[in-house]
Amino acid sequence: MHRQSLVVNxxxxxxxxxxxxxxxNFIQATGVEKGFLTVFVPHTTAGVTVNEGADPAVSRDLLYxxxxxxxxxxxxxxxxxxxxxxxxxxxxxxxxxxxxxxxxDLFLGTWQAVFFAEFDGPRQRRVYLALAGx
Amino acid sequence: MHRQSLVVNxxxxxxxxxxxxxxxNFIQATGVEKGFLTVFVPHTTAGVTVNEGADPAVSRDLLYxxxxxxxxxxxxxxxxxxxxxxxxxxxxxxxxxxxxxxxxDLFLGTWQAVFFAEFDGPRQRRVYLALAGx
Amino acid sequence: MHRQSLVVNxxxxxxxxxxxxxxxNFIQATGVEKGFLTVFVPHTTAGVTVNEGADPAVSRDLLYxxxxxxxxxxxxxxxxxxxxxxxxxxxxxxxxxxxxxxxxDLFLGTWQAVFFAEFDGPRQRRVYLALAGx
Numbered sequence: 420m421h422r423q424s425l426v427v428n429x430x431x432x433x434x435x436x437x438x439x440x441x442x443x444n445f446i447q448a449t450g451v452e453k454g455f456l457t458v459f460v461p462h463t464t465a466g467v468t469v470n471e472g473a474d475p476a477v478s479r480d481l482l483y484x485x486x487x488x489x490x491x492x493x494x495x496x497x498x499x500x501x502x503x504x505x506x507x508x509x510x511x512x513x514x515x516x517x518x519x520x521x522x523x524d525l526f527l528g529t530w531q532a533v534f535f536a537e538f539d540g541p542r543q544r545r546v547y548l549a550l551a552g553x
Numbered sequence: 554m555h556r557q558s559l560v561v562n563x564x565x566x567x568x569x570x571x572x573x574x575x576x577x578n579f580i581q582a583t584g585v586e587k588g589f590l591t592v593f594v595p596h597t598t599a600g601v602t603v604n605e606g607a608d609p610a611v612s613r614d615l616l617y618x619x620x621x622x623x624x625x626x627x628x629x630x631x632x633x634x635x636x637x638x639x640x641x642x643x644x645x646x647x648x649x650x651x652x653x654x655x656x657x658d659l660f661l662g663t664w665q666a667v668f669f670a671e672f673d674g675p676r677q678r679r680v681y682l683a684l685a686g687x
Numbered sequence: 688m689h690r691q692s693l694v695v696n697x698x699x700x701x702x703x704x705x706x707x708x709x710x711x712n713f714i715q716a717t718g719v720e721k722g723f724l725t726v727f728v729p730h731t732t733a734g735v736t737v738n739e740g741a742d743p744a745v746s747r748d749l750l751y752x753x754x755x756x757x758x759x760x761x762x763x764x765x766x767x768x769x770x771x772x773x774x775x776x777x778x779x780x781x782x783x784x785x786x787x788x789x790x791x792d793l794f795l796g797t798w799q800a801v802f803f804a805e806f807d808g809p810r811q812r813r814v815y816l817a818l819a820g821x
Contacts, residue, residue, distance in 0.1 A: 420721055420820070422789075453554055455591060455685065457723060457785050461796025463739040468644045471597040476631035477640050483630070484623055484641040489752055496751070497744035506745050507752040510736045510780055512644055514799075517591050517651040517785040519683050521556075526681070528595025531648075547794070549787050551685075551723065551819075552554070587688055589725060589819065602778045605731040610765035611774050617764070618757055618775040646778055651725050651785040653817050655690075660815070662729025665782075685819075686688070 421449040421550040429540035435478035454552015458516040464505035464539035466512035472532025505538035555583040555684040563674035569612035570669040588686015592650040598639035598673035600646035606666025639672035689717040689818040697808035703746035704803040722820015726784040732773035732807035734780035740800025773806035
């Protein structure tokens with residue numbers, strides 16, 4: 420099993436960062452041809468998702484939609500840190516992905532990219548990659 | 554590792570298609586008794602989820618609920634293709650599943666089925682299956 | 688591959704139950720040092736998610752946010768059992784997780800815990816754990 424951690428520096432409170440290139444580099448460095456890749460975010464106010472990478476308006480619309488669904492402030496939130504919205508968005512997207520590796524590369528559809536989803540930045544974040552295969 | 558791709562033809566803009574039988578057929582054809590199954594959707598306006606397969610009203614209610622949460626049109630959407638709602642629903646459900654195989658069959662709870670979730674059809678879609686085990 | 692099922696008894700209609708300790712116990716009993724853990728919920732009105740375990744207000748806020756997003760009752764729901772909201776919340780969080788095992792223990796970020804998410808309790812529920820590694 421091959422492991423690596425990526426550092427992701429976010430610049431805004433909310434932001435989708437395309438980490439596809441870093442994931443591809445990791446896979447190619449291992450020499451694994453065929454396998455399973457786990458992408459794991461060890462944070463509770465950030466998530467990870469696969470969506471369209473070609474038009475950056477898609478990510479902006481996703482953040483806009485999530486923001487309408489889960490407002491930043493609500494008088495009923497009890498968590499004292501004021502980032503309950505970020506925790507909820509993290510769980511709605513999820514903190515791990517299970518992806519496929521084929522021909523020594525990440526297997527994605529034509530328009531897909533892997534995004535680190537920051538909901539309470541800017542911060543220095545980490546993403547863990549684990550690859551099983553041969 | 555065993556691989557297969559399924560073709561899923563959807564008939565409506567939004568639709569849940571039960572793909573459990575196709576997944577079971579694939580597993581049985583491999584002869585694998587115990588393992589892990591990855592279900593991966595290579596599209597950015599469709600997802601995959603596990604939910605109740607017995608009463609078709611459950612899927613209809615899920616589509617209704619997602620439609621109330623994420624309207625098809627909103628003056629603030631920037632993505633030029635007019636399907637930002639479909640991208641958001643895909644990320645809310647997710648594009649991959651990690652399931653278990655036991656006794657040569659997909660391991661699911663009594664009421665569970667695996668659904669391909671179309672949010673921008675009708676289209677011809679694909680689902681990738683990858684099974685590791687023995 | 689190591690397997691175990693956990694019994695989770697929920698006390699309320701909606702409730703986040705921290706199952707991190709049970710998962711750690713299972714991993715340690717197997718003696719596996721490095722691997723992949725699948726957590727699978729075989730129910731259609733409950734899910735599983737990773738989020739903050741330190742402040743219990745976070746889980747309460749997540750339930751509050753999900754409850755605002757998906758009301759318990761709506762005249763348009765068709766499913767006769769009256770728990771369409773629970774089915775939708777299960778799909779929004781998801782029914783499986785793909786986690787990492789390192790140094791013989793579950794690998795989580797500092798504030799992360801694994802939660803069984805009950806949306807239609809109280810019930811006796813099950814969670815399946817499957818660990819591949821060495």
